[in-house]
Amino acid sequence: MIPPKFKQLVEQRIRGTFDDWASKGSIEETEIYRFLHNLKGTAGTIGMKAIEREADHLLGLFSDVSRRLFDYGECFDLLKGLLLELPQEGDQEQLEDSELTTSTAGSSQIGNRILVIDDDVELAAYLKAVLEERNYPVNIALSAERGLKMFYDLKPDMILLDIFLPDTNGLEVLKQIVEKSHQEHSPVIVISSEDTKTHRINAYRFGAMDFFAKPIDQELLLALIDNRFKIKQQWEQSIIVDELTGAYNRKYFNRTLRQLIMDFQRTKRVFTIAIMDLDHFKRVNDTYGHLKGDEVLRSFAEVVMELKREEDSLCRYGGEEFALLLPNTSKEQAVHVLDRIRERLSARLFEADGGPFQVTFTSGVTDIHLDNMHAEQLVEEADQALYVGKESGRNQTVIFAPQLISHNYEQMLNIVVVDDDPLIRELVVSELSQWQPNRSLEVAVKSYDNGVEFLQSDWFKEKQKYIILLDGAMPTMDGVEVLNELRVQYQERDIVIAMLTARGNQTDIIHALQHGADDYIIKPFQMTELVARVERLVHKLFK
Incomplete structure (x- = not known):
């Protein structure tokens, strides 16, 4: 009705x-x-x-x-x-002013947001009422210009787009948003009173998922929207879930964190982020092998998913690091959740050839407030609390506070030169030991004459940053093999790697980049060129 x-x-x-x-x-x-x-x-x-x-x-x-x-x-x-x-006119009932509104404030619900871009005020208001009754948050744009702005600002989950708009043709809008909408798996449904073959063909060729003719059949439209959101969910499930652990991946974490921040800005609903890191996980891999390490990661994820609430999101942040997003939760409440996870995990015994062993984790926690409403800042605060927990004994949860901030690891830059040519090592170490970066950093330079010695040394300190200058051709273990080990064992955000190579062959360069190198420097090189490359790597590392 x-x-x-x-x-x-x-x-x-x-x-x-x-x-x-x-x-x-x-x-x-x-x-x-x-x-x-x-x-x-x-x-x-x-x-x-x-x-x-x-x-x-x-x-x-x-x-x-x-x-x-x-x-x-x-x-x-x-x-x-x-x-x-x-x-x-005398037979009409007067409408309240509030019933005429097409407010774009939207619902506080986070998911399945629909953006309606249509200059027909009455139809847009009708669609908003119908869809929000179905629990789909709706925003309305009455022009192409406003629609484009709201598309980029709100990142809607679906777009209903009219072909005829007052300032431009809707298909022109489609051309501008189609690439981004496909990246976000946000279907575009073109709607029009002119249900012609030409309009349908153009809509599909320009990237629309569906064409829906006006007048709109409410029941049919709702069935279509429900169907498209189910397909979208299946798509996203296939690309946002970590295959090994079943937790969500980094892509999902980044998107959900942005949505939670937007929700806080509208509603002031607090949420908490916890970053959890398995203690001495590299030792597990080195002692018991990577298969046993994978078992530990899966088991940890199972424990968290058993104990978290349905609305909480567990994400594999990278390697042995996980992030837990807890909506409507203070940091003090989050600590209680993490304590239960720690208790359950400590009760698990992992069987191995050397006998059973247990695993613990350390976590850093922060919650959102008016002074930290940025994704990077929230992650950095949780990360700093995690670092303090690691440095002060592990197997604990630390709540972020400004007085916890340690500048030592943030401002420390380690440059490691791995090259079997002693002259190259001496020249590079000498030059970079005197180099002053364009930012406030303490620089430490080390060198190794082969990859095996380097990997077996105690060169890595958690939460510090590294630039590794790695020779491509070395005896026993060449540079690409060392590169592969580094990318498997360590967080990419902490390490950037430049290959030093005498090979100008394009295939060799591409091979190194495909295996995770961030840059390559062809020998012979000028020291000014080397320093310039290192400066660019510093920017990438600390961006």
Whole structure:
């Protein structure tokens, strides 16, 4: 049952348009065409069949490209059939001002947000009411310009896009948003009163998922939207879940964190982020092998997913690090959750050839407030609390506080040179030991003459940053083999790697980059060139 207010809105719109035209005296043909075009779609959608038929008949009398001017009398004679279909003004109930709003404030719900881009105010308001009754948060844009801004600001999960907009054609909007919408797996449904083969072909070729004709059948549209969101969920499930652990991946973490921040900005609902790191996990891999390490990661994820709430999100942040997002939760409440996880994990024994062993984890916690409403800052705060927990004994949870901040690891840059040529090592170490970076950093330079010695040394300190200059051709273990080990064992965000190679072969360079090198420097090189490359790597490491 369609609420009467929507029919009253259409009736008011028709009368208001005639009043407006009467005051202007003359009306451009394209304006008349657009009025009839929108009216046909809206009237048909909300069940005003007589108005729909009359608007459809009148559309044939006008062109959407002609600039011809009609005087009001001529226009009234042609369109008066619309007024004859309306009830007498005295029979109408007055609508409250609040019922006329097309506010874009939106619902506080986080997921499945729909952006409607349509200049037909009545139809947009109707769609908003219908969809929000179905628990889909809806935002409305009445022009292409506003629609594009809201698309990039709100990152909606679905877009309903009219072809005819006042400032540009909807297909032009589609061209601008299609790549981003595909990246975000946000389906675009084009809607139009002109259900022509040409419009359908263009919509599909430009990247729309569906074309839906006006007048809109409410039941059919809702079924289509429900279906597309189910497909979207299946798509996303296949690309946002870590295959090894079943936790969400970094892509999901980044997107959900942004959504939670936006929700806080609107509603001031607090959420907490916890970053959890398995203690001495490298030792597990080295002692028991990577298969046993994988078992530990899966088991840890199982424990967390058993104990977290349904609305909480567990994400594999990288390697042995996991992040837990807890909506509507203070940092003190999060600590209780983490303590239960720690207790459950400590009760698990992992069987190995050397006998059973246990695993612990350390976590850093922070919650959102008005001074840290940025994803990078929230992650950094949780990360700093985690670092303090690691440095002060592990197997604990630390809540972030400003006085915990340690600048030592943030400001320490380690440069490691791995090259079997002693002259190259001496020159590079000498040059970089005297180098002053373009930011406040303490620089330490070390060197190794082969990859095996380097990997077996105690070179890595957690939470410090590293630039590794790695020779491509070395005896026993070449540079690409060392590179592979580094990328498996350590976080990419902490280490950048540049290959030093005498090979100018493009295939060798591509091979190194594909295996995780961040840059390559061809020997022989000038020291000024080396320093410039290192400066760029510093920017990447600390961005």
